[in-house]
Amino acid sequence: MFGYWDALYFVFIFIIGLILAWLLNEWAKKSGMGTRETGDGTKIFISGEDPDKVVPGFEHLEGHFTGKNVMWGLTYALKRFFRVLRDDHTGLLTDYVSYLLITTGFVLGVILIWG
Amino acid sequence: MNGEAILPYLIIIPLFGAFAMPIVSLAGKKAREAWAVIISALTLVVASAVFYHVWKTKEIIVYTLGAKTPFGQGVGFPIRIVWEVDLFGAIMVLTVAFVSLMAVLYSLGYMKHDTGLEKYYTLILILELGMLGIAITGDLFNFYVFLEIMSIASYALVAFRNDTWEGIEAGVKYMFVGSIAGSFILLGIALLYGQYGTLTMGYIAVKIAENPTVTAKVALALFIAGLLFKSGASPVHMWLADAHPAAPSSISAMLSGLVIKVGGIYAMARILFSIYSPMAHSIVLKAYLQPYINMSAIGWLIIIFASLTLIIGNAMAVIQTDMKRLLAYSSVGQIGYILLGLGIGLAAYGTQTGEVALAGAIYHTVNHAIMKALLFLVAGVVIHEVGTRNLNELSGLAKTMPKTTFAFLIGAAAIVGLPPLNGFASKWLIYESSAVFNPVLGAIAIIGTAFCTAAYVRVLYTFFGRPSERVANARDPETSMMLPMLLLVLAIVIMGLLPWQISDKVMIPTARMLEQFKFEYINALMSLAGGA
């Protein structure tokens, strides 16, 4: 039915996801080289941060899972996109007014041509 | 209960409360706080009664100020100011009153160490008054007056902590650009008056349907530009990302939860659907080969801005290190979902897809008001207890502030759209209708959610990390700050347990009433003409 979603679907999808995860885990165990049982492989490794490593200049943050490192993969992959967005927010009042005027002009143009 | 009899108290109570606040606060700190809480609680009671009445009867309340009928003697046009409350307006009234009460309760503890509190409570009540006025008015110039009341109160409140450079700078930017946007709206109103000679929304709708001219189109463009600014859509979202973090947290909750909804989304829906009635222009006039305004093109225009807003807002949220700034950017992203629903509702007008999208947009407006209010209140607690909002220094809050972290977890899960909570239902309506309307839009909406999830996962990881020394002394806050958060969590969970009941019983009728297939908004006004 359109516009509806049964909570039961969520349970099904959750169960399917669990089964998939379990299968993946089993497959990884079988085809692994044994590095997951010994050495560095046993350490919990979240989002690129090594909990035992001390970053120079950040000694007071040692071992905390801080916000700066989570999602580093995403931010690294889309570095250029984010830089464009970040540079665009210049903080100048003039630019804010410029964007307002550009928006007005665009809306007016679209409405006069197609509206 | 008679809806028309209690409707005036919706304005009278906060107005009286705000004007009496400087006098009451002479009686001391306790009297001031009690007065603010009593006034906003009474407003909530009246708002619930109004909402219940409109929902029960499914009829638009038309109330005339100062007379029995808005029409003049022996003429067929309105000359007085009218209030018209349809179901969307009533929902906004209820949401505004609820979240404002929460913000006032929260301020009792949060603003304790600030000075100038009588001005603060006055301004917060006036902010509420302005939003209530916008939600119930049926007159175009009156709408502008209340928009300015709301805007001026929020300019002052953003810069309320005048000893921080941040608040002042954000206030300057918000105020100057916001005034220009307000001027655009006033210019649009002036153009409509010059072309059609009236200011009542319902009657302007009649006049525009009779004679859609270029002037009406230019006025519509000015309205859309000004209201896109007020709602914080991209690329004019930058004031929002500066102003909302700079305000005190209780005010941030109101700004992000209510002001951008009522002053932006609600006003835009009112103008697009009630004044430029798409039923008249897209269906009736088109069928009779009369000149008409192409409302589906305007729907596509809004969809373009919505897609931009979705991507930019949610993506910018991912890379913020300031917690409140992250939440503000997330607000921009969520506004994108609401605009997407609104745009599809306009572009696919008359089909079931459009109706579901519109219902989703309205539903998400309410949900987002509650969720974002909760998240900003949590951010306020963190600032209050720890003294910083830099995510890099906040790791391990879960150990020392378990209740706060739980509230944040619920809020974040709801805003990302996890199924047992309320955010899921509204987002699902928008995803599904956008996917049916155009699969590309569905994909854009999903990408936006991916970014949104990334942003909130960052905050949650930080909270659940290993505790740092900075947060070692943090404790869960006092009751007056905890209570509003618990009530909001409760609202999220309860609304999440009954998603389709709310959607069927409230949101779909609201969407249908807003679409006005039978010109309900115009007829409710014009039916009074005979009784004069």
Next chain:
Amino acid sequence: MIPFQFITAFLMMAIGIYAFLYKRNLIKLILALNIIDSGIHLLLVSLGYRMELNEPPTAPIYTGYETLKSAMVGPLPQALVLTSIVIGVCVLALAMALTINAYRHYGTLDVRALRRLRG
């Protein structure tokens, strides 16, 4: 033939917005806000103007000498402008208060210096 009243009104708005794009002093921007407002007020008042044949337009006030033939101009825009002027003054007052605070924090009125919030 476009009436010069409208041209003046729109030009005043354009001048105000031009100042927002190319001027830096906060006080000048406040004046620009007022010029924009004045432009809209001029537009509103001139929308209510009335020209009848052989009847000079007068203010909408009954003075008791109505035997003289005259046409009254529209009163509604004047009422709207009254309200709108007060709103403009309020925005001006608040902008001034903000500017004073900005000067205390930044030591300058240059709007380009107010750019610590970005990114």
Next chain:
Amino acid sequence: MKRTLAFLSLLFVLGALLYISNPEYGLKFGLGGEDWKNLRYTDDYYITHGVEEVGGTNIVTDIVFDYRGYDTLGEATVLFTAIAGAVALLRPWRRDEE
């Protein structure tokens, strides 16, 4: 770059506004006779009925205090808000008091 684009948009908006203020396409200036009755019917009503319905001889006063009295209330609220806001912003800083 952004500013230039914005300036061009401003010129475009100005052009559109001038286009619609041409009496042949849009707003009319200096109405009279039939046009006045068709386009300014509200003002005409106020002029003809204002004195008998409200009683003030100044029609603008009638409108401000009776027909659109709610706007005047809003106006008073705006004034009150601005005063409260300006006083709140000009209060001594917290740092100064300590």
